Amino acid sequence: MDYNFSAIEGKWQQYWKENKTYKVDIDKAKPKFYVLDMFPYPSGAGLHVGHPLGYIASDIYSRYKRLQGFNVLHPMGYDAFGLPAEQYAIQTGQHPALTTDINIKRYREQLDKIGFSYDWDREVRTCEPEYYHWTQWAFVKMFKHYYNNVTQKAEPIEQLVAEFEQNGNTKIDAACSEIETFTAEQWRAMDEKQQQETLLAYRLAYLADTMVNWCPALGTVLANDEVKEGFSVRGGHPVEQRKMKQWCLRISAYAERLLNDLETLDWTDSLKEIQRNWIGRSEGAEVTFKIDGSDNGILVFTTRPDTIYGATFMVLAPESELVDQLTTPEYKQDVEEYITMAKRKTERERQAEAKKVTGQFTGSYAINPFTEQKIPIWISEYVLAGYGTGAIMAVPAHDSRDFVFAKTFGLPIVQTVSQPGETPTDTATWTESYDAKEGIVINSGMLNGLEVKEAIRTINENIEKLGLGRCKVNFRLRDAIFSRQRYWGEPFPVYYKDGLPYAIDEDKLPLELPEVDAYLPTEQGEPPLGRAKTWHTPEGYPYELSTMPGFAGSSAYYLRYMDPKNDKGLVSKEANEYWENVDLYIGGTEHATGHLVYSRFWNKFLFDLGYVCKNEPFKKLINQGMIQGRSNFVYRVKGTNQFVSYNLRKDYDVTEIHVDVNIVENDVLDTEKFRAWRPEFAEAEFILENGKYICGWAVEKMSKSMYNVVNPDVIVDKYGADTLRIYEMFLGPLEQSKPWDTNGIDGVHKFLRRLWRLFQNANNEVSISNDTATKDELKVIHKTIKKISQDIENFSFNTGVSAFMICVNELTDLKCNKREVLEPLTILIAPYAPHIAEELWHMLGHQQSVCDAQWPEFKEEYLVESSFTCPISFNGKTRFTLDIPLNLPKDEVEKMVLAHEQTARFLDGKSPKKIIVVPNKIVNIVV
RNA sequence: GCGGAUAUGGCGUAAUUGGUAGCCGCGCUAGACUUAGGAUCUAGUGCCGAAAGGCGUGGGGGUUCGAGUCCCUCUAUCCGCACCA
Structure with a gap:
């Protein structure tokens, strides 16, 4: 029997569906494990080959955990509210619910083809009233x-x-x-x-x-x-x-x-x-500066109160409410003009002109509470209304922004921190500020001679004692x-x-x-x-007209999966106390400051109210890398319809054109398909090399416009889901970004066929031996059990695949078809390639799903060796290897090495200076 | 500007964490079987060299008997934040 992947995969997907193989319920007899994927927004474009990467990894982990005896919750759903569906609705008049539904169907078909172990009975859609009931409730x-x-x-x-x-x-x-x-x-x-x-x-x-x-x-x-x-x-x-x-x-x-x-x-x-940067905690002090000639003051936030003696002016945000009362009649017009100018600028322009220093004097002065000097009050864009108090004390000597501002407008600069042992220089000669967080304080009255940290402590005490302000922690998080x-x-x-x-x-x-x-x-x-005609309460009070943002629905979905059908609450106490929180969460890094902050907040809020039992939603989180596209190019000779092959292009004046990667194989263009691809190329002529048209290539974002999008359906149809799953993992470390290149997939497909053939004899008949396995065979399988278990625990799925390949290669060489070996191998591979594993498992005579098997136990005893192939190196360069009995005493190893004929050759008549013997590792001879 | 990550054959990558650099796969070369090969199998494949040998993990320097791995420094790419006081 040949490895007919499409028949096998269809058969088992049907079986899993009919038998509800992946249905999961609370089972207090088993430890729980919750594996979650960041649920997708169902876009009209469908999935490309990059999307399932994280899903496959989490699926492997889920299946592994289940085989280890855990009760695994592994759900999937849709983040179904969102802008694209609505934009489409505006264009077409179609209800967004309708397009969303169509897109979800397509997503589901694509997901089903890959053979995930989701419990679909727990599916949620954020746009359904049964779901958003609980978003509104929160x-x-x-x-x-x-x-x-x-x-x-x-x-x-x-x-x-x-x-x-x-x-x-x-x-x-x-x-x-x-x-x-x-x-x-x-x-x-x-x-x-x-x-x-x-x-x-x-x-x-x-x-x-x-x-x-x-x-x-x-x-x-x-x-x-x-x-x-x-x-x-x-x-x-x-x-x-x-x-x-x-x-x-x-x-x-x-x-x-x-x-x-x-x-x-x-x-x-x-x-x-x-997240730390986004939350942006900073410790400092709030200090009030009295306004000269008024009872009012200006409250500022500073992280460097120790430099307060160097505060020679103040700056307010243009939006500050104090600006009106501080502006003297003399400066009224200038200030107004400045504010208008600042307000008109878009965020974009502000950023483009970030380097340009602008500002306007208000005409008023404040009193520095420590130097008791009059200092001018300015307004400037560089002070943000939304952070701190919207006003700052400017210390130009020790803050680069204040420095540039002072230089531009000719304001005084007073140094208050210096390097120990250094003589202070004239600040007028400075070209940049001295933003040091360490040093000795000078020119600062009571603080003189103190180290910065002590100075901060001392000044804070004084600020509080004098009633000028208090210590304060500020956050950037809005x-x-x-x-x-x-x-x-x-x-x-x-x-x-x-x-x-x-x-x-x-x-x-x-x-x-x-x-x-x-x-x-x-x-x-x-x-x-x-x-909406009736958008008001029965009593006639109008409802809110806005709707909630995208992150609303995704902030507690992980809780809803625990108890998705509950119409009495978001999640029952029982379900929440059993499933607790997510043990493993896999998704993209793009949600670092959005979803992952909001849902932590949402969860903490529900925790405070006692609705959930854990104060964090996601215990472990892994960010999968992005799958990039690998684009192909053809080279059109300018002004002609001739296309020149990659290595010949330098002889011509050419234009590089993206070509659909689906009509290129191993960088060789299918010229017939190319002619059929687009009408303008129907008459294309080719200048070939060795009878082939070779394309150029580059790694770019996977996108339609680069013609480098690869659809998982196409891969599944051609090679099967198991091949796709393994190949996605084989590409490289999960967390790393890497380009998708369909070319390498043959190797993985061949590997599955070789695996299949282990169970067959030369006549393509199932043939499994019940004989006792040899020492070598046991060594191969136990080596693999160890490696695969370790690799899954470490989320090192790529090295796991390579271990499988080595195992199958070695078993093929040993011509091993022993049940004792093939059975554990089948279980090992079930998380990676569930379809072929089910088929092989049943071929081995089992009636139950391989999902309900038990993860094989690794036994060290099969790996014990009696000797070690030891590298013998001279001056750190390995010259030859020598089989040395394990744990041979050092001096015996030395004797054995020196006695070896090869040693004399590499010593070349000289006597060794030093011999380093690292037992069971290496021998190094220094000459 | 600040913070983080990465850099290994033609390509994707591996290396028990300081101990044989290049596992596994793609690609490539040669051969076998074949009417055929985009099937399968066998052998080879880091670079230079006929070989002996030399060189080799982004560049330079250092520690060490020994460095892809540790330290210093520089460069490049990617990501995040960006007047956050």
Whole structure:
């Protein structure tokens, strides 16, 4: 019987489906293991060969864990809300649900062909009301909670109300937006509207006027992680800053915990580092500088309070509310012009002109609280309104930005830190600032002579003692803007009464997405939901018109998989306590600052409320590398329809043209297919080398426009899913980016055929021997058991494949068809190549699925050798090898080596200076 | 500018973590079987050299009996952040 992969794969996929082989339920008798893939957004283009890479790796791991006796949860679903489907809907008028559904079907077909062990009964789609019910529910919970900084957790808003009744907000330490202090009496005196407005400043889901990334082309607001270099990540449209009323999630309240708990996670250092940078914690002090001739002050944040004696001017963000009152009549016009200029600039322009120093004096002065000198107050773009207090004390001697600013506008520069033993030089001669974090403080009154770290401690004490300010930790992490002015997303479970938002009762959820007549904004510029006829509560209060962003639905999907059909809750306590959290999460690094921050936040919030039992969602995370494309080129002789082969192209004046990689094999162009590829090439002529047309090649992004997209279906049809799975793993380390080149796939396919042939005799009949295996055969299989187990544990799937190849090559050489060897081999390969493994397993006479077999046990005893082939080197260069009995004493080894005839040859008459014997490793003779 | 990662044959890669550099596969060369070969099998294949031998893990330097692996330095590529006070 030949290895008929398509028949075998169809047969077993059917079998798995009929027998629900991958269905999984809570089973307290077995340890659980949760393996998760980042679920895909089902795009219209379908999967290319790069997408399943991580899925295959996690599938291998899942199957391995199952064979080891774990109860493995390995689900899959779809991140189904999103912009592309809606953009398509705008163009075609087709409901996004419809295109989404079609795309999902195609994804499913493609996924099914590859033979994954997903429990499809647990599939979720974020766009279905049964699913987004719980997205909305979590939002309502966030609306109804605030963050208590003292207990470091989310608490019910009622507790806050009780506190306000008692003490106003004078004693509370909670995460909140900017708000005035009020007493209990003042609280009680407020009407409902005022009270609600006040509470809004504390809610974890809150409505606020904020500067947002507005994308006119997409007609929506975007989150910071959805914008890159001033353009939208999806679509690449320009983004501008705008102030708008938006729903936000107070994720900044969790900044400290999000940062600290990174320590507990088994993620790569680079990914943790990205998150640390994104959260951006910095320790410093808040200090008030008095405004000259006024009782008011300017609050600044600084990480270097030790340099305060060198603060020779102050700078405010142009957007700062203080600007108005600080600007003297004399400077009014200049300041206004500057602000207008700054406001008009898009984010893009700001970045392009980042090096250009601009600024404007306000006419006012502040008093440096330590030097007691008058220092000018400026405004400049380089100070950001959104970070710290939107104002800085400028220390030009020790901050490069302040330095450049001072140089440009001729402001004084005072050095306050110097290198020990170094004589301070005239700052007027400096060409750059001295941004040192170490050194001895000078020119700084009470701080003189102290080391920077001591100086910081001393000055902080004084700042607090003098009532000038306090120590403070600042975060770069901003609250997540949660509104999108779009149709295809979760509706907010919110209605408005007197212009104030109220949450819908939890038992009224889900609030289903209404039908609209077009997926465009209304004529009044409202979001598409403004078109829905009955978009209000039964009492007539209008619902929110925005919808939630893409990350809403993906923030808790890993919890929903634990209990996907539950209509009483997101996840039952029982299911959550059994599955706990994700043991292994595999996905791309592109979600480092988006999804992976949001879902950690979401999970922590639910943890605070007691709905989930673990405070982190993903224990271990692996980022698979990107699969790049490998493009092919043909070379057209300019002005002709002639194409010249790669190595001859230098003799002609040619244009390089991308050619579809699917009509090229081993860089040899199929000229007939090329002529048929596009009408303009129908009459193409070729200048060949050795009768072939050789194409050039390059590694590029896999994309349609480069004609280098390879579809997994095509590979599966030609070679089979098992070959695809193994080849994807064989390409290289999982985490590394690498180009896809279909050429190498033959080797893997040949390997599977050789594996198959181990079970067959020369006449192509199944032939398995029940004889006892020889020592050599046992050694081969146990070596492989050891290697494969280790490699899977280390996620080193590429070396695993090579170990299989070595094993099959060696067994082929030994002509081994013993059950004792082939049975464990079949189980070993089942995670990588489940279809052929099932077929072989049944060929071996088993009735159950190979998935229910037991992972073979490795026995060291079969690998023990009596001698070691020892490399003998001279001056570090290996010259020959010698079989030496294991654990032979050093001096005997030395004797044996020196006695060897080859040794004399390499000594060449000289006597050895030194002989190094590393037992069972190497012998090195120094001459 | 800051932070991180990577660099090994024609190509994808491997190397028990300081101990025989190039495993496995592609490609290539030669041969066998064959009406045929984009099938299969056998042998070879880092580079230079007829050979002996020499050279060789991005470049330079160092530690060591011994370095792809450790240290210093430079270069290139990729990724993340970017006026974050």
